[in-house]
Amino acid sequence: MVLAASPGPASADTLDEALARFASIETYRVTLRSSETTGGAFREVIRYVYRKPGWVRMDFHRPYAGMVLIYSLEKKAVQLWPFGPSGPGFTLSPDNWLLSSAGKHRVDRSDIGALLDHVLQLRQQGVTEVLGEEPLNGRTALHLRVVGRDHAEVDRVHRFDLWLDAAALMPLKVEARDRNGVPVDLVLMDDLELNLALPAEVFDRP
Numbered sequence: 158m159v160l161a162a163s164p165g166p167a168s169a170d171t172l173d174e175a176l177a178r179f180a181s182i183e184t185y186r187v188t189l190r191s192s193e194t195t196g197g198a199f200r201e202v203i204r205y206v207y208r209k210p211g212w213v214r215m216d217f218h219r220p221y222a223g224m225v226l227i228y229s230l231e232k233k234a235v236q237l238w239p240f241g242p243s244g245p246g247f248t249l250s251p252d253n254w255l256l257s258s259a260g261k262h263r264v265d266r267s268d269i270g271a272l273l274d275h276v277l278q279l280r281q282q283g284v285t286e287v288l289g290e291e292p293l294n295g296r297t298a299l300h301l302r303v304v305g306r307d308h309a310e311v312d313r314v315h316r317f318d319l320w321l322d323a324a325a326l327m328p329l330k331v332e333a334r335d336r337n338g339v340p341v342d343l344v345l346m347d348d349l350e351l352n353l354a355l356p357a358e359v360f361d362r363p
Contacts, residue, residue: 171321229360235248276319279317
């Protein structure tokens with residue numbers, strides 16, 4: 158089920174509303190496509206599934222096709238099947254450097270809520286600009302930009318460009334850049350589904 162709502166006027170407070178909307182979401186599924194440069198080829202393509210308060214599953218299509226990763230909130234550990242479900246599995250700590258994404262995100266801090274928290278932290282040290290509505294992958298998106306004052310950064314990010322679904326206020330795209338304008342993370346979020354029913358085995362086995 159996709160969360161629906163009537164879009165209202167966009168403002169800096171839209172970020173607060175987005176975080177409030179996320180608080181009402183129990184599960185979501187999305188395809189993450191990250192690039193190294195704007196408009197560049199996708200270096201990572203991951204089918205990502207999340208269940209509150211912090212269960213995560215990632216099925217990789219690129220660069221490690223077939224790899225499955227599951228973060229167990231109960232065990233505070235990551236189960237990794239690097240060669241697919243039929244291969245051997247390994248248990249790793251979520252802070253293991255091998256598990257960092259191209260954008261240097263930890264698996265246990267990789268969800269939409271963590272992203273919005275980072276954007277709001279930067280907003281406290283910067284300014285927010287509402288750039289209006291734009292079409293994005295068949296949806297209407299609200300484009301917001303948050304820039305740190307002077308050299309302020311949060312987790313290496315000095316500027317966030319965030320495209321939120323105009324109805325659900327969930328991210329559809331994010332561009333994070335450092336103070337020199339160099340990309341830290343460029344991610345397109347496709348096929349977003351909210352509050353879908355997920356069987357328990359999704360987070361138990363590949």
